[in-house]
Amino acid sequence: xxxxxxxxxxxxxxxxxxxxxxxxxxxxxxxxxxxxxxxxxxxxxxxxxxxxxxxxxxxxxxxxxxxxxxxxxxxxxxxxxxxxxxxxxxxxxxxxxxxxxxxxxxxxxxxxxxxxxxxxxxxxxxxxxxxxxxxxxxxxxxxxxxxxxxxxxxxxxxxxxxxxxxxxxxxxxxxxxxxxxxxxxxxxxxxxxxxxxxxxxxxxxxxxxxxxxxxxxxxxxxxxxxxxxxxxxxxxxxxxxxxxxxxxxxxxxxxxxxxxxxxxxxxxxxxxxxxxxxxxxxxxxxxxxxxxxxxxxxxxxxxxxxxxxxxxxxxxxxxxxxxxxxxxxxxxxxxxxxxxxxxxxxxxxxxxxxxxxxxxx
Numbered sequence: 001x002x003x004x005x006x007x008x009x010x011x012x013x014x015x016x017x018x019x020x021x022x023x024x025x026x027x028x029x030x031x032x033x034x035x036x037x038x039x040x041x042x043x044x045x046x047x048x049x050x051x052x053x054x055x056x057x058x059x060x061x062x063x064x065x066x067x068x069x070x071x072x073x074x075x076x077x078x079x080x081x082x083x084x085x086x087x088x089x090x091x092x093x094x095x096x097x098x099x100x101x102x103x104x105x106x107x108x109x110x111x112x113x114x115x116x117x118x119x120x121x122x123x124x125x126x127x128x129x130x131x132x133x134x135x136x137x138x139x140x141x142x143x144x145x146x147x148x149x150x151x152x153x154x155x156x157x158x159x160x161x162x163x164x165x166x167x168x169x170x171x172x173x174x175x176x177x178x179x180x181x182x183x184x185x186x187x188x189x190x191x192x193x194x195x196x197x198x199x200x201x202x203x204x205x206x207x208x209x210x211x212x213x214x215x216x217x218x219x220x221x222x223x224x225x226x227x228x229x230x231x232x233x234x235x236x237x238x239x240x241x242x243x244x245x246x247x248x249x250x251x252x253x254x255x256x257x258x259x260x261x262x263x264x265x266x267x268x269x270x271x272x273x274x275x276x277x278x279x280x281x282x283x284x285x286x287x288x289x290x291x292x293x294x295x296x297x298x299x300x301x302x303x304x305x306x307x308x309x310x311x312x313x314x315x316x317x318x319x320x321x322x323x324x325x326x327x328x329x330x331x332x333x334x335x336x337x338x339x340x341x342x343x344x345x346x347x348x349x350x351x352x353x354x355x356x357x358x359x360x361x
Contacts, residue, residue, distance in 0.1 A: 007350045009075040010121070011342045012059060014113040017042065019055050021062065022339040023073075026347060032339065033062055048110055049102050056117045076122040077346040079338065080134025081112025085156060088137045088164055088201070089357045090345045093119040093129040097359040111135075130356060132345030133160040135208075139201040144296075154212075158193035158205045159308070165341035166307045166333045167197050173331070174303065181302045184293045184328075186286055186320075188310035189336065190259060192216040194286065196293040204296045206289060211246050214285035217259040217310075220250030221285060252278055261313055268315075283319035290324050301328040308336055 006026050013020040017037050023030045035058050045051045063070060080091070083100045091097065093115045101112040115131045122129035137160035147154050163185045164178075171178040179200035186194045192214050195205035206213030206222075215221035223246075232242055245254075253259040255278045256267065267275035294301055304324055306317050311334040321330050348354040 007074045007347060008072055009077055009343065009346050009350070010059075010063070010070075010073045010118075011339050011346070012076070012078045012114050012118055013338050013342065014055060014079060014110045014117070016110045019058060020339060021059055022343065023063075023066075023068065024343040024347070027344070029340070029343075031066055035059075035062070048108060048112065049116070051110075052113055052116055052120075055113060056120060059117065059121075070121055070125050073125065073127060074350060075128045075130060075346050076118040077130045077132060077342050078114025078116070078118030079111045079161075079342065080115055080131035080136075082109050082136055083112075083134060083359065084361055085136050085138035086134070086359065087357070088133055088139060088160065090130050090132050090349045090354060091359050092356045093122075093131060094359055096361040097131070100359075100361055128356070130346050130349065132342050133164050135160055137164075137202065139203060140205075141203040141296075144204040155207050155210065156202070156205055157210065158195060158202070158208045159187035159189070159191070159336070160202070161338055161341050162307060162336040163187050163193070163195050163197070163202065163205075165337070165344060166305055168344070169333060170303055170305050170331050176302070182297050182300055183303055183305055184290050184297065184301055185305040185307065186290060187336070188216075188286065188306065188308040188316075190216060190218045190309075192219075192221075192286060192289075192308075192310075194289040194293055196296040198297060204293060209247060213289050215251040215282060217252045217261060217282075218248050218250065220246045220254070252282060261310055261316060265313065265315060279316060280319055283316055284323070287320050287323035290320070291327075294327055304328050304330045305333060306330065307333045309334075311335070 008025045011022040011024060019035045022032045081101050082105045083097060097115060098119055101115050118129040135157055138156040140156050145153050167183050167185050168178045171181045183197040185197055191208045193205055193208040194213060195202040211220060212222050231237060252264060256264055256275055264275050264279050290304060306320060310316050311332050317332050324330060349356045
């Protein structure tokens with residue numbers, strides 16, 4: 001049972017082929033587990049939302065197997081999905097959010113099940129359900145919205161949960177509050193997003209899905225418009241094939257046939273000069289995007305933060321540091337601990353350090 005004045009909560013993070021869960025008592029992780037879903041299991045369902053009952057049943061069984069009761073929890077927190085653009089923060093899961101999570105764009109991404117399942121479980125025990133910093137967090141300055149083509153507005157779609165979490169962590173390590181700092185944060189994984197954090201708000205960031213920013217292990221990043229338009233009308237590719245090329249089959253994967261940076265580094269060790277060029281070019285493009293966000297922050301930056309799976313590579317982070325370390329201190333927080341980031345958000349609300357926001361849709 002929870003210690004006196006301590007909070008215990010369940011954290012749910014559904015992915016396309018997995019469901020992760022964690023149980024926290026305040027900041028302490030008490031248990032963590034992950035259920036892998038086979039392709040055959042997932043393909044039984046025609047939509048993401050139809051997977052809800054299957055995943056909820058597995059979660060409830062795991063909790064029971066660990067000897068816990070749902071009534072032991074003070075709150076349930078889930079990963080947020082592709083709801084309408086919102087400010088950063090912790091949100092109570094209300095009826096409007098549930099509607100948006102189960103309809104339209106949001107229903108195409110497994111992360112939406114986090115809020116839905118959290119709300120269902122929370123309702124049965126009479127406790128609150130929260131989501132924290134979904135990928136659609138939108139705090140862009142007006143200058144950042146114009147794309148250069150009327151009718152196409154720049155969007156804020158990025159790794160908000162991890163970027164915000166590591167920015168708070170870095171500020172704390174520096175003895176400051178996140179809301180008093182100016183950071184450039186680069187989340188580097190299968191997708192790469194680089195955000196300008198000014199006093200607690202991400203005022204500009206590359207769209208991590210639509211093709212902005214650096215090329216990544218899987219994505220093409222920003223590419224010259226005219227050649228890609230010609231490819232689209234060449235007849236050689238369908239619309240779906242072009243979208244997949246840009247979002248899943250571009251970047252390092254297209255150049256080297258792998259989206260694994262470790263495999264790229266092995267090729268380099270074996271003397272593959274082209275693999276070396278690809279890695280250095282990807283680091284070069286991340287550095288350029290960092291430089292752009294430094295300009296957004298008027299050249300005044302407390303720290304540059306490198307995070308995500310690629311930040312485990314000393315070679316990759318070193319190549320970026322060589323280009324940007326004269327601008328500001330570079331702090332590296334490898335990996336991404338989304339369960340912890342979700343837990344930290346819920347704990348701030350339970351402790352009264354932050355007020356849960358209402359989703360208005």
